[in-house]
Amino acid sequence: MPKIKIEGGHQLTGTITVSGAKNSVVALIPAAILCDEKVKISNVPNITDVNDLENILDHLNATTVRKDGTIEINSSDIINKEITYELSKKLRASYYFMGALLGRFKKVDMYFPGGCAIGARPINLHLKGFELLGAKITEEDNHFIIEADKLKGNNIYLDFPSVGATINIMLAAVKAKGKTIIDNAAQEPEIVNIATFLNNMGAKIKGAGTSTITIIGVKYLHSCFHEVIPDRIEAGTYLIIGALLGKKLKIANMIPNHLEALIAKLTEAGVDMEIGIDNIIINEVKDYKAVDIKTLVYPGFATDLQQVMATFLTQCKGKSLIEETIYENRFQNLLRLEKMGAEFKIAPDNRIAVIKGKAKLKGTYVDATDLRGGASLLVAGLIAEGETTIDNISYILRGYDQIIEKLTEVGAKIEII
Numbered sequence: 013m014p015k016i017k018i019e020g021g022h023q024l025t026g027t028i029t030v031s032g033a034k035n036s037v038v039a040l041i042p043a044a045i046l047c048d049e050k051v052k053i054s055n056v057p058n059i060t061d062v063n064d065l066e067n068i069l070d071h072l073n074a075t076t077v078r079k080d081g082t083i084e085i086n087s088s089d090i091i092n093k094e095i096t097y098e099l100s101k102k103l104r105a106s107y108y109f110m111g112a113l114l115g116r117f118k119k120v121d122m123y124f125p126g127g128c129a130i131g132a133r134p135i136n137l138h139l140k141g142f143e144l145l146g147a148k149i150t151e152e153d154n155h156f157i158i159e160a161d162k163l164k165g166n167n168i169y170l171d172f173p174s175v176g177a178t179i180n181i182m183l184a185a186v187k188a189k190g191k192t193i194i195d196n197a198a199q200e201p202e203i204v205n206i207a208t209f210l211n212n213m214g215a216k217i218k219g220a221g222t223s224t225i226t227i228i229g230v231k232y233l234h235s236c237f238h239e240v241i242p243d244r245i246e247a248g249t250y251l252i253i254g255a256l257l258g259k260k261l262k263i264a265n266m267i268p269n270h271l272e273a274l275i276a277k278l279t280e281a282g283v284d285m286e287i288g289i290d291n292i293i294i295n296e297v298k299d300y301k302a303v304d305i306k307t308l309v310y311p312g313f314a315t316d317l318q319q320v321m322a323t324f325l326t327q328c329k330g331k332s333l334i335e336e337t338i339y340e341n342r343f344q345n346l347l348r349l350e351k352m353g354a355e356f357k358i359a360p361d362n363r364i365a366v367i368k369g370k371a372k373l374k375g376t377y378v379d380a381t382d383l384r385g386g387a388s389l390l391v392a393g394l395i396a397e398g399e400t401t402i403d404n405i406s407y408i409l410r411g412y413d414q415i416i417e418k419l420t421e422v423g424a425k426i427e428i429i
C-alpha cells in the first residue's frame with residue numbers, strides 16, 4: 013500500500029494554487045444528469061472522488077470526457093438502473109444521484125452512501141424532503157428505492173441546515189411541478205455554486221446562499237458551461253501550513269471571504285497575513301498564542317478545517333479549546349498526533365478537546381482515519397522533527413488535488429512511497 017513520507021522542518025516559499033472545490037464538484041457531476049443536453053464543467057480537481065463519480069456515470073451509460081481540468085458529461089442515453097452497493101459505498105456524494113435521478117426519472121434505486129467515518133451521518137432530512145415532494149421511500153438493509161408518480165413543489169423546513177439535504181432537495185425540486193421553498197437551508201458557498209449551475213441550465217432557483225431557497229420547477233434543462241469555485245477547505249489547509257512554515261508563501265486562486273472564520277482565528281493567534289482579492293500571503297512564521305474554536309455551519313468555523321486547525325493549535329502557546337458541534341467522531345486524528353508528541357484532553361462526550369501548546373512534534377508512523385484527519389497528520393509531519401510516514405493515504409487523495417506536487421513545488425520534502 014502506498015504511504016506518504018515526509019521529512020519535517022522545511023520552510024515553504026513560493027505560490028500554492030488552490031484547485032476547484034471537492035464539495036462543489038461532487039454535487040455538480042451528479043447534477044449534470046438533470047441536463048437534457050451536454051454540459052461542460054471546468055476547474056475540476058484531480059481527486060479520487062471525481063473518478064468514483066465518473067464510474068457511476070459510466071455504469072448508468074452516461075459518457076464523460078475529462079481533459080485539462082474540464083469534464084464534459086453527456087447523459088442523453090442514460091439508463092436508470094440500480095447503483096450497486098460497491099458504487100454507492102465508494103463515497104458520500106453518491107447520494108446526490110438520489111435527488112438527480114429522482115428529478116429526471118422519478119425513480120432511484122441505490123444504497124446508503126459511503127464517506128469518512130466521522131459520525132453517524134444519517135440522511136433522514138434528504139428523505140423527508142423527497143417525501144414532501146411526493147416520493148415514496150422503501151428501505152431495506154440500507155438499500156433505497158425512492159419513487160414518485162409525479163413530483164410536486166412543497167414547503168420544506170430542515171430541522172438542521174444540512175448541506176447534503178439542501179442540495180439533494182434542490183436537485184429533485186428543479187424538475188418538480190410548481191414552487192418549492194426550502195427553509196433553514198444550508199448557506200455554504202457550494203450551495204450557491206450548484207444553484208448557479210442549475211440556473212445556467214435554465215432552472216429557476218432564488219435565494220441560494222441564504223436560509224430560504226425558492227425553486228420553481230421547469231420541464232427542460234439545456235446545455236451550459238460552468239466553473240467549479242475554489243476549494244475553501246484546501247485553501248484553509250494551505251493557509252494553516254503557511255502559518256506554520258511559510259516565508260513569503262502565497263496561497264493563490266482562493267476566495268478570502270469564504271474563510272472569514274479561519275482568518276479571524278489565525279489573526280487572533282497572531283498570524284500575520286496580507287489579504288488580497290483572490291490570494292493571501294504569509295510573510296513569516298511567528299510565535300502564536302492559544303485560541304478557542306467552535307465548529308458551526310457556514311459562515312461559522314468549518315468542521316472540515318477543525319482537524320488541521322488542531323495541528324496548528326499544538327504549536328500555539330497555552331490551552332486552546334476545540335468544540336466540535338457538527339460531527340460526533342472528529343477527534344480520531346488527536347490520538348495519532350499524541351504519538352507525535354501533542355498534548356491534549358478529550359471530554360467524555362467526544363465533543364470538546366483541549367490542546368496544550370506549544371508541543372515539540374517528532375516524526376513517526378501514523379495512519380490516516382479520514383480525509384481531514386489525514387490532512388492534519390500531514391501538516392504535523394511537515395513541522396515535526398525527523399521523518400513521518402502516513403498510512404491509509406487514499407483518504408487524503410480523495411480530497412486534495414496534487415497535494416504532494418503542490419507542497420514539493422514550494423520546498424517541502426514529501427513523497428509517496
Ligand code: EPU
Nearest residue numbers: 035104105133134135136137138174175176316338339383
Ligand atoms: N445530518 C442529519 N440528517 C441528515 C443530514 C445531515 O442528522 O439528513 C447531520 C449529520 O449527521 C451531521 C450534520 O447534520 O452531523 C451535518 O451534515 P451535512 O448534511 O451538512 O453534511 P454532508 O452533506 O453529509 C458535507 C460535506 C462534508 C462537510 C459537511 C458540512 C460533501 C460530500 N460533504 O457533508 O465534507 O463536512 O457538508 O460542511 O459535500 C469533508 O470534505 O471532509 C466532509 C466531510
